[in-house]
Amino acid sequence: xxxxxxxxxxxxxxxxAEDSRTHELGIRVDVRGDQMFxxxxxxxxxxxxxxxxxxxEVAPNLKVHNEIKVVEVTRPGEDEHLD
Amino acid sequence: MTELRxxxxxxxxxxxxxxxxxxxxxxxxxxxxxxLLLAGDLTRHGTAEEGRLVAQEFRDLPVPxxxxxxxxxxxSDAQDEIAAELRDHGITVLDDDGTVLEINGRTLxxxxxxxxxxxxxxxxxxxxxxxxxxxxxxxxxxxxESWQLxxxxxxxxxxxxxxxxxxIKETLEGEPLEIYPFLGSYLLAEAVDSxxxxxxxxxxxxxxxxxxxxxxxxxxxxxxxxxxxxxxGVYCLNGG
Numbered sequence: 001x002x003x004x005x006x007x008x009x010x011x012x013x014x015x016x017a018e019d020s021r022t023h024e025l026g027i028r029v030d031v032r033g034d035q036m037f038x039x040x041x042x043x044x045x046x047x048x049x050x051x052x053x054x055x056x057e058v059a060p061n062l063k064v065h066n067e068i069k070v071v072e073v074t075r076p077g078e079d080e081h082l083d
Numbered sequence: 084m085t086e087l088r089x090x091x092x093x094x095x096x097x098x099x100x101x102x103x104x105x106x107x108x109x110x111x112x113x114x115x116x117x118x119l120l121l122a123g124d125l126t127r128h129g130t131a132e133e134g135r136l137v138a139q140e141f142r143d144l145p146v147p148x149x150x151x152x153x154x155x156x157x158x159s160d161a162q163d164e165i166a167a168e169l170r171d172h173g174i175t176v177l178d179d180d181g182t183v184l185e186i187n188g189r190t191l192x193x194x195x196x197x198x199x200x201x202x203x204x205x206x207x208x209x210x211x212x213x214x215x216x217x218x219x220x221x222x223x224x225x226x227x228e229s230w231q232l233x234x235x236x237x238x239x240x241x242x243x244x245x246x247x248x249x250x251i252k253e254t255l256e257g258e259p260l261e262i263y264p265f266l267g268s269y270l271l272a273e274a275v276d277s278x279x280x281x282x283x284x285x286x287x288x289x290x291x292x293x294x295x296x297x298x299x300x301x302x303x304x305x306x307x308x309x310x311x312x313x314x315x316g317v318y319c320l321n322g323g
Contacts, residue, residue, distance in 0.1 A: 023128050023158060026289045041289060041309040046100035047127065071309050073108045076115060079088065079317040082282060082302055 005031035008059055012036065015058045022047070022054050027068065029055070036062040041071045085187050085322035087241055090115065090146070092315040093122025093286020094307040096155065097137050106140050108314035113145030116317050117186045121174075122286035122306050123153025123197060123247030126165065134165030138172040147184055149175045151195050153247035153287060177245060179229035181237045189322035192239030194230055198248030198271050198285065199223040202264035227274035234278040240323045244275050246285040253295025254305035255288045272297040281320050 009029040017025045024047070027040040036059055042048050052066040090112060095105055112119060121141065126133035134156075141148050156165050166176040175182050181194035201208050201223045210220045234242060249255055249267030258266060266288050275283060276299030283297065286307040293310055295303045306316050 020128065023155065043096040043127070043308070044098055044101040044104075047096075047098060072312075073105060073308070074313045075108065076090070076112075076315050076317060077313045079115070079319050080304075081086075081319045083321065 008062070009036070012055045012058045015054055016051055019054050021050050024051055027051060031059075031062065034062055035065060037065045037067055039067045041069050043071055045070055085189050087118075087186055087189060087191050087320045087322045088116045089118055089120060089191075089243060089282070089284075089318045089320065090315045091120040091122060091245075091284045091304070091306040091318065092308055092311065093153070093247065093284075094124040094289060094309065095121070095137075096124055096127045097133065097140055098127050099136065102136060103140070105314070109141075109144060112315075116146055116315075118146050118184060118191065119144060119148045119315065120193065120243070120245050120284055121148065121150035122245060122284055123151045124155045124286055125150065125152070126156050129156045129158035129161055129165065131161045131164040131168065134161065134168040137165070138168045138174065141169075141174055142172040147175070148173070149177060149182060149184075149193050149245065151177050151245050151247055152197055154197070157197070179226055179233070181233040183237060183239050187322070189241070190239040192237040192242040193245055194233040194237060194242065194280070195245035196226060196230070198246040198250070199226055199268060200248055200265045201268035201270060203252045203267070204269045206263075207269065208264060223268045223270050227268070227270040230271065231274040231278055234275065234280060241320045242280040243320075244280050244283040246271060246283065247287050249285045249288055249291070249303075249305065250275065250283055251295050251297055251303050254285070254291050254293065254303055256292045257290040258288050266291075272299075272301075275299075275301060282318060284318075
């Protein structure tokens with residue numbers, strides 16, 4: 001019997017949080033048919049790629065779409081004056 | 084009138100692959116701010132090696148740096164080593180206590196620590212039932228009590244609370260409602276409201292919102308890096 005996609009997504013999300021290579025809590029995982037979509041923001045490109053690799057290991061039969069963004073650290077903006 | 088310019092950021096999650104990147108964005112901070120506050124989750128895996136990397140990234144800045152740790156920094160049970168590493172590099176680390184800085188003849192009191200979860204008034208866990216639930220909520224309560232005491236004891240012209248977890252729901256907007264109890268606790272806000280402070284800064288909620296306020300009217304800012312979308316926020320308080 002095919003496993004419900006919700007359980008697959010939950011297992012991937014848990015692996016991303018608990019796997020010592022990733023430890024990333026804020027990634028949204030959606031499974032649609034044989035596709036898996038990863039969304040969220042992380043601090044570096046290597047980390048972003050590791051997340052997709054771990055997700056692929058947990059669900060080897062799904063095609064992974066890595067839509068995770070790397071947070072761009074832009075220049076500080078305007079001050080806020082709290083009167 | 085002297086303004087106290089407080090730069091703040093949380094959730095920088097530094098790793099070897101981004102070594103030195105954040106440091107570049109700190110250039111010129113001495114002209115923009117009087118102090119830099121770090122709202123936890125400085126590392127990804129909470130290892131001592133990452134702690135060293137964080138210390139190197141934030142060492143020897145032209146402004147004092149005050150930090151709290153976050154849940155990621157606790158993951159490898161190396162929180163004490165990480166804190167020691169930061170302190171060895173001149174960074175003050177708060178652990179449910181406070182410190183006072185003198186800035187341009189005014190004093191800024193900073194109180195805080197990691198904080199913890201439990202949820203928000205009316206929709207939260209309480210110290211009832213299984214031992215595990217009781218110890219979860221008790222951890223938050225103990226922290227809130229320490230902050231309340233530290234705020235009472237500290238004497239300063241202005242007071243800021245620095246946390247990793249959120250004291251209010253408003254700055255979590257954007258996060259799934261179901262995980263709010265893991266993102267913060269109203270007990271933290273209640274403790275601060277009971278004594279008073281000028282500003283509360285926190286991180287942890289990457290998908291949350293920047294601005295909110297406590298039921299007592301204290302301004303709250305979520306300074307998690309993905310929320311800010313810039314290297315750090317600068318919040319100016321009238322120094323009195």
